[in-house]
Amino acid sequence: MNNNMMNNNMMNNMMNGNQNGNGAGSLLRRIQAEDFALYEAVLYLDAYPTNQKALAFYREHRKILDALKEEYRQKYGPLTIYDNIDSGEWDWVKGPWPWEREAN
């Protein structure tokens, strides 16, 4: 499985690439890195659904990702329409949106 994983260098870029220095940005970077690791395991598991090493990898990273997403949701707002915390306002529409420079 490792040779199909993205090289460490790129993974580090993803983790450290945030230059706007704000908390939302660095937390989002960690979510992107974990989400990437998980998705890589998903594609592998589609072809090898009984591979225990891959299943363990999925389990481990799913736990980390869930915790990071919950932290993001509480601090900075929803990542999906189902995550919107009812603050008396529909936070989902608040920018920046993902394709905008300021969101990255």
Next chain:
Amino acid sequence: MWIYDKKLQYPVKIKNPNANYAKIIISQLGGPDGELAASQRYLHQRYSMPYDKVKGILTDVGTEELAHLEMIAAILYQLTKGLSPEEIKKAGMDIYFVDHTTGLYPIAASGVPFDMKYVGVKGDVIADLNEDLAAEQKARVTYDNILRMVDDPDVRDPIKYLRQRELVHYQRFGDALRIAQDNLDSKNFYAFNPSYDK
């Protein structure tokens, strides 16, 4: 169904707009081996795919291609944001600008609008998976060509990520083809698919 995740799969943060780069990178939005073609190819092929594991691979790779389509769009959006009409004219982007301003319209770099002819769906497991293996390699070559033309590290970084994903998808489609061939008769070493006429 699909649910929108309000983040890019990999960050895109481009400091310097550049219409020349946008003019070539737009091929990965609406060109023959671009991300729109990739997403539609896999997500339409899955309905005639007889094997569960391969249905999964087509669904999940196809979904990832939608995320890549969004990354390419983000690159193009940021590369063209705030350009003056003079800068657009100087880069030769005026022939796009006249019809679309800086809105994102899927075309190939040559100006040909996106065409469903880029999306191979034969309804045959061997034909479709070989199409997909070739498609991933062709997309990889297009990214290599973009990297030959683009110097800005802010642009190269997400393009290198997307190139890397083509290699991984090629691996997974290799698995898919092996799964499909294992399901054919083991004596069928010419690997044609007899299921439709059975």
